[in-house]
Amino acid sequence: MASLRKRLRSPYWFACFYNADGTRAQRSTKQSDKRKALGIANQWERAAKLAGQKRLGEAQARRVLSDIYEITNDEPLPSATARDFLTRWAERRKLDTANRTFQAYKQVVRDFLKSLGPRAERDISQISKTDIVTYRDEVLTRTSIATANKSLKYLRVALGAAYKDGLTQDNAASKVDAIRRRDDERKQRRPFTLGELKAILANASAEWRGLILFGFYTGQRLSDIANLTWQNLDLEREVIRFVTGKTGRQMEIPIAAPLLAHIETMPASDDPSAPLFPESSSVAAGESADSRLSQHFYDLLVAAGLAKARRRDKQRDEGAPAHGRSRRRTVHEISFHSLRHTATSLLKNAGVSEAVAMDIIGHDSEAISRHYTHIETKAKRKALAKLPKLF
Template sequence: MASIWKHPRSRYWSACFTDASGRQRKRSTKETDRKKALKIAEAWEKEYRVTRTEEQTRKVFAEIRREIHGETTLDQSIEQYLQEWLTSKKKEISGATWSKYEYAVRHFCDWLGETREKDLSALTPALIRRWRDALAEKLAAKTVNNALKVLGVALGQAESSEQIERNPVSKVNSLKLDTVTRPTFTLPQLKRILSVAKGEWYGMTLAGLYTGQRLRDIATLTWGSVDREREELTLITSKTGRTVGIPIASPLMDYLRKEPTPIDGGVPVFPDAYRTVVEQDRTGTLSNQFYGILVNAGLAKPRSKKSTGTGHSGPRERGGLSFHCLRHTATSLLKNAGVSEAVAMDIIGHDSKAISTLYTHIEVDAKRQAISKLPDVTSGSLSSGQQ
């Protein structure tokens, strides 16, 4: 039973209680009021008693499972469970997605320190919440929420297999998403990029700007998606699985006409970029290459080679110019030209399935007219609508 004691030379009461291991503990309450100090002592012992009861219950449960089934995964540490779960996912998801899973698990275990050696019952909503907040100090809210979701999936499986009573992540709220202005390129900046973009990157930059598609979809574009006669591009976006039909802007069409058209429609338009994505199953290398172009164009500072501790698969620092800004730029240019939001979103392809469904009946002529309003960044005058 908890009690309190005060050293003759101290003004504070100390709590005397039994911890989860059954050991007698003594700790200062920093209270001068006897009644308040006793309440603190009783609360501490109650908390330890609950923890001890949970651990004892789990051990008994594990013993019963062991007698029936032999060795049980209930004996696993937090790190052992998460690593085995991660390994099981490797054949079920893409390499890029697995890298995100791996980062979340690795960062969580590193953050836990010695606690990662404890069993899964040591994971509480409060602990998960502290990890979430630690991540939020250096990463964007969306990235933190994705990491939290990964951990929730892992521990959800543990709950389903009765390794834990409930998933602690289910009691942790996601962060409110950042409200930020997405960066776009100005027309002079686009000309500077094109002036230093060599080989495939010249065409990929034009494709990113005039279609608004993501880097992976541009890099894996094949000639079968390009209709030269109708001057249209048709592809299925990798993120949403939506089929997008886009009239090809004149500057991009001029570039494509200069390239030889193979008989096999499966041949990639940008072979080197295609090979990189297929071999690595991610676009990190291509993103770094484009960042190098931005540096050469004087639009970004060289990145430090000093280790950040996140690894190559870890998330980047928030903000800054990137290939994805071409997507934002395309949206901005269309809207500034007076193109309706419905037409602009149908051209770019929206992440929301509801909006995608709403915009499926936009006529090709309407989109062609919208694309014609985009400026020609390959010309000297940058006048709108040049053919």
């Protein structure tokens, strides 16, 4: 059994116990309270005995440290497994983030826990830089540099919360660098030509024609358009009102005449909360919504002869994973997001000021901050009238 002794000119008790190799050890407990010092000494001897028997695994070592912490601080050592903490953390984000961001956090947590494998059941303080790098690189192999870096960013937020809660000594994700894209890999998105847009519309279903026209005449993101309902439309005043999912910005956009003409052909619902685009709204409500909607649009590009078909899982290369994408996703120069670039370019080419164009699209710009506090609907309506007809 361990014992205690005092040394001259030291206020602390020293623990006397046998090391794992049988040698006698003396170590300061840094405690002046004899009861606490003896408790620590007994835990050190317990650890040494387990080590001598080749039985001191991670779980036993953490138990010893936990007991010493409780003896010293009169309270249990805060702890949580990686799975428990990250799962709870992701669920709490539903209360303070937009649904799109919440779903993204949940997806990153699910993927990271899957990457950890059995290590997900260990204490969250055991997550290492190597774990983060492994996860980041796994994301890169099946998606893009941008997605891998965004996943790393979200993981930094999650592990930062664990650090603030006192569950970890540091944020392992903050030690991992984002991936830098080589100059030869950079591909700038470009606007559509009017001919390309007409080719896409010719191959689109009725619902997708509506999504594309809304994208062109409002410059909004695909997920925001897919989530529009009839109550977002004020047909009497001919405006669209909604809150963006990514930034939470309140938008009011005049309905351009060609878009209004299309809306009048759409099957209306008696329920104001009914979605304008039922099929896409259903997809937008599910997991990986952005990816699935973007893939649907990419299929339209393929049908219009503007992109090459992507290889799917059934055509995996030999040695590729048995699930997920078989290779890293390449960034195409045109996508649904290009409709934002198209609208912006056409508006500016038509002489519309940057401030008005950016307000319609939903970007904050220096021009707006410097000269405007509010862009009148009349000015935006006049600007949108300069966009060409697509049909």
